[in-house]
Amino acid sequence: MRGYLAAVRIALRAIVRSKLRAALTVLGILIGVAAVVIVVALGTGVRNRILGEISGLGASSIYIFPQSTQASGLRRRESVRMSEADGLAVLKESTSVAALSPFSSTSMQIVAGEANVATQVMGVTRSYLSILSYRVAKGDGWTEADEQLKAKVCVIGETVREDLFGSSEAVGQYIRIGKHPFRVIGVLEKKGQSPFGEDQDDRLLMPIGSFRSRVVPSAPGKVQMLVAAATSERTVDRAVEQIDRILRQRHEIAPDDEPDFVIRTQAEFRASQERILDTLTMLLSSIAAVSLLVGGIGVMNIMLVSVTERTREIGIRMAIGASEGDILVQFLVEAITLSLIGGVMGLGAGLVVIKVLAAALGWNMTLPVSAVVIAVGTSATIGIVFGFFPARRAAHQDPITALRHE
Amino acid sequence: MLPQSQGVAAVLRDEPLIELASVGKDYTTEAVVVRALRHVDLTIQHGDFVAIVGQSGSGKSTLMNIVGCLDRPTRGTYRLDGLDVTRRSNDARAIVRNRLIGFVFQGFNLLPRTTALENVELPLVYRGVGVAERRRRALEALGAVGLADRLHHTPNQLSGGQQQRVAIARALVTSPPLLLADEPTGNLDTRTSYEVLGLLQRLNRGGITIILVTHEPDIAACASRVITMRDGEVRSDLRNERPVDAAVALAALPPSGAESDERAP
Numbered sequence: 327m328r329g330y331l332a333a334v335r336i337a338l339r340a341i342v343r344s345k346l347r348a349a350l351t352v353l354g355i356l357i358g359v360a361a362v363v364i365v366v367a368l369g370t371g372v373r374n375r376i377l378g379e380i381s382g383l384g385a386s387s388i389y390i391f392p393q394s395t396q397a398s399g400l401r402r403r404e405s406v407r408m409s410e411a412d413g414l415a416v417l418k419e420s421t422s423v424a425a426l427s428p429f430s431s432t433s434m435q436i437v438a439g440e441a442n443v444a445t446q447v448m449g450v451t452r453s454y455l456s457i458l459s460y461r462v463a464k465g466d467g468w469t470e471a472d473e474q475l476k477a478k479v480c481v482i483g484e485t486v487r488e489d490l491f492g493s494s495e496a497v498g499q500y501i502r503i504g505k506h507p508f509r510v511i512g513v514l515e516k517k518g519q520s521p522f523g524e525d526q527d528d529r530l531l532m533p534i535g536s537f538r539s540r541v542v543p544s545a546p547g548k549v550q551m552l553v554a555a556a557t558s559e560r561t562v563d564r565a566v567e568q569i570d571r572i573l574r575q576r577h578e579i580a581p582d583d584e585p586d587f588v589i590r591t592q593a594e595f596r597a598s599q600e601r602i603l604d605t606l607t608m609l610l611s612s613i614a615a616v617s618l619l620v621g622g623i624g625v626m627n628i629m630l631v632s633v634t635e636r637t638r639e640i641g642i643r644m645a646i647g648a649s650e651g652d653i654l655v656q657f658l659v660e661a662i663t664l665s666l667i668g669g670v671m672g673l674g675a676g677l678v679v680i681k682v683l684a685a686a687l688g689w690n691m692t693l694p695v696s697a698v699v700i701a702v703g704t705s706a707t708i709g710i711v712f713g714f715f716p717a718r719r720a721a722h723q724d725p726i727t728a729l730r731h732e
Numbered sequence: 733m734l735p736q737s738q739g740v741a742a743v744l745r746d747e748p749l750i751e752l753a754s755v756g757k758d759y760t761t762e763a764v765v766v767r768a769l770r771h772v773d774l775t776i777q778h779g780d781f782v783a784i785v786g787q788s789g790s791g792k793s794t795l796m797n798i799v800g801c802l803d804r805p806t807r808g809t810y811r812l813d814g815l816d817v818t819r820r821s822n823d824a825r826a827i828v829r830n831r832l833i834g835f836v837f838q839g840f841n842l843l844p845r846t847t848a849l850e851n852v853e854l855p856l857v858y859r860g861v862g863v864a865e866r867r868r869r870a871l872e873a874l875g876a877v878g879l880a881d882r883l884h885h886t887p888n889q890l891s892g893g894q895q896q897r898v899a900i901a902r903a904l905v906t907s908p909p910l911l912l913a914d915e916p917t918g919n920l921d922t923r924t925s926y927e928v929l930g931l932l933q934r935l936n937r938g939g940i941t942i943i944l945v946t947h948e949p950d951i952a953a954c955a956s957r958v959i960t961m962r963d964g965e966v967r968s969d970l971r972n973e974r975p976v977d978a979a980v981a982l983a984a985l986p987p988s989g990a991e992s993d994e995r996a997p
Contacts, residue, residue, distance in 0.1 A: 332857050343845060642841045645802060646855040646902065647830020649823040725802045729841065 330655070337660035340632065341667075348664060351628045355668025355708065356675060358618030359701045363676030363693065364683075365614045369607030371684070371691035376603065379520065380596050384458045386559045388423075389590045390416075390552040390569060408587065409547040410534070412576055416554065419572050422565035424557040427454035428534045428549035432542050436530060437502040438490040445486050446529045447503060449537020450553075455481075457555040460531075465497035465512035468533055476535035481512040483527035501530070506540045508532060562593050621668065622708040629661050629716035640720050641728025654721040661713020662706055669705025673698060747814050749909060749941050750776040750799060755808035756964075757794050768794040769805070770964040776957075778909065781936045781975070782943045783952035786961030793914065795961065796945050800833055800912045801825045813909060830859055834903025838915035840895040842887040848874060848898045849883040855906045873901040877931060893924035900931060904940075911935065913944045917951055923985055929954050929978035954978050 341348045392408040410428045417426045431448040468479050487496045500507040517526040538544050556565035566589050579585050684691040757769040769791045786792045797803035810818050842851045852870040877897040887895050903911050917925035936942050952958050953976045960968040
């Protein structure tokens with residue numbers, strides 16, 4: 327092919343000649359590309375935020391729930407066993423478990439003076455705070471002695487503090503839970519909402535022994551759940567294997583039988599969240615892609631008009647020696663140029679919108695380089711795909727008919 | 733002036749420029765076959781100035797399109813400059829048009845909103861000639877048709893005669909051996925027609941072969957060979973030993989302000 331540069335010049339001139347029409351066509355592509363770019367950036371923004379929050383929950387944390395097993399459709403065990411002793415055994419025998427806390431909770435109305443509020447009351451050990459990366463902002467956590475003595479002390483979340491004490495000092499005050507007054511010895515650092523919209527500051531923590539004896543009377547050592555932390559994010563899988571083996575042994579469950587417990591990890595949860603986010607991003611991207619498609623159809627439409635309008639010009643060019651390839655390239659370059667202008671401007675518009683959104687939402691939104699490449703590549707592809715049919719139509723004109731065209 | 737003055741290149745070869753053998757062309761429209769050309773045998777030598785005349789529907793335009801490689805004959809063979817172009821691919825024919833043929837049309841057929849210079853450069857663009865060389869040759873061609881002072885005018889800033897001269901410059905810029913003019917004076921007044929004809933005669937004296945389609949006897953009288961078409965066949969093929977010199981005819985015209993107005997509309 328001779329002179330692509332000449333083809334580009336011809337294309338630019340044709341575009342400049344019909345400015346309004348070209349501008350509207352470019353707008354179609356611009357909106358499409360901007361939409362894709364924004365959706366991709368929003369997707370990564372949401373993703374960063376949610377996954378960051380999940381990591382904030384303790385990336386190496388492991389949850390062990392009891393599960394009632396069934397045999398021939400009948401419950402095999404009357405009551406599910408999950409005890410503090412199980413936890414202690416795991417902590418002692420597993421090399422990959424760094425920390426472990428029993429966990430039991432209930433939703434309760436708690437009272438302080440005139441104020442009362444419903445919150446989640448949790449019985450745990452001190453390890454729980456480190457496993458889920460809670461920090462005591464004011465006052466202190468409880469001591470081992472408190473745990474052994476089943477002391478009536480508690481640590482409250484920021485939301486509970488706000489609701490019960492407002493602006494006055496909370497540490498040292500008493501909260502009535504059921505019949506018993508508990509002394510507030512610490513306030514947790516604010517953690518905000520969890521990825522599931524749960525307020526992680528709306529809770530009250532106390533030693534598990536105190537919980538069992540004074541909040542929800544239950545058998546000694548019995549817990550609802552065990553929360554553990556692997557020694558690192560990489561050892562989570564090994565920790566799970568070890569916990570499984572230890573608990574099977576303790577609960578006398580054969581390796582092939584269904585266990586009476588379930589082990590869930592933050593990593594698994596993170597993976598499932600990632601799948602959901604990926605699906606969501608895909609869905610939104612496809613919607614944005616539809617607008618890109620519509621923009622492409624706009625290009626095709628305008629190119630068809632352009633070819634019809636310039637039939638005579640095509641005839642003249644053919645008569646003086648333009649080959650079909652020359653004509654094809656001329657119109658293809660025109661379509662690609664329109665699309666690329668739209669693509670680059672759409673990228674620019676998208677980046678501006680992302681900046682504004684990021685500032686408004688306070689999110690960390692990044693546009694991956696791949697998205698930039700895809701946006702520009704897609705618009706060029708649109709030019710080729712949607713420009714090809716009109717360009718081919720132009721190239722296949724019969725020179726005589728084209729010359730006679732008015 | 734000799735009626736068959738030939739260029740150096742043409743003298744050196746003995747084969748004719750154009751050879752049509754038993755050429756016919758049918759158009760099929762809604763199950764009706766129109767025989768636009770029935771049977772044409774025609775030989776045109778290098779350096780000739782041929783006028784093809786005939787009523788509309790006589791097949792002269794069809795013949796012109798075939799000679800110009802814009803259309804393919806249904807029957808027969810066409811050799812241009814020794815090359816059988818009948819069954820060449822479209823792209824090969826585009827190259828033939830670019831290298832061997834210059835076209836001049838009744839409606840001028842310049843690209844609108846494009847300067848005279850760029851219009852003239854266009855065939856060289858498709859030939860892949862570099863920018864500087866293109867510019868040089870276009871300037872030369874425009875100079876040859878007397879439009880060196882109208883380089884950057886667009887067609888709508890030029891009069892009909894000037895537009896046709898730009899078209900002739902565009903046809904000449906590739907130095908083709910053959911120039912096809914399809915009713916080149918059809919849209920021009922008498923004075924301008926003779927000016928354009930004078931230019932064509934001057935080019936012909938320089939060696940270029942010219943085939944001119946017209947229905948005006950006055951115009952045909954300027955050619956050295958007149959072929960009359962009728963019902964898709966050649967009716968007569970006469971050599972004109974004393975063609976009218978357009979420059980002389982122009983001088984003989986009564987001076988007329990209105991007719992000679994060459995200003996742009």
